[in-house]
Amino acid sequence: MEKNKRAVVSVYRKSHFNAAHRLHNPSWDDQKNKDVFGVCNNPNYHGHNYDLVVKVTGETDADSGYVMDMKILQDLIDEHITSRFDHKNLSLDVEDFRELNPTAENIAVVIWNILRQHISPDKALTIILYETERNFVEYCGPEV
Secondary structure, X not given: OOOOOOOEEEEEEEEEXXXXXXXXXXXXXXXXXXXXXXXXXXXXXXXXXXXXXXXXXXXXXXXXXXXXXXXXXXXXXHHHHHHHHOOEEHHHHXXXXXXXXXXXXXXXXXXXXXXXXXXXXXOEEEEEEEOOOOOEEEEOOOOO
């Protein structure tokens, strides 16, 4: 590697939160909501044990060797995501979803938008959100 060129590395931090939601489009009738969202449209809500993976990619720091201090990353996740979403009904308790259907896709975008404000702009940010063991989404930010 060239002397002035630093390695580009991705670091990952995994976290977890539990939350309920209801997938529902208020502009549709009950039958269409049921047809599109199935059991996820339960009027009494349903919950998930979400696993969240936050990926930060960038050059390593010349002095520390870090892309980002993992303790700082975990603190950001705890303060801005876990405290906001954990043991909440996303549809009722979280302002971000008052007008936004809390699909896994939309939750990942909201998380990205929140964390993006706190992570250096020279670092790429990716959110991977597992709604179940087999169902997960990934969001890397808007296309440039």
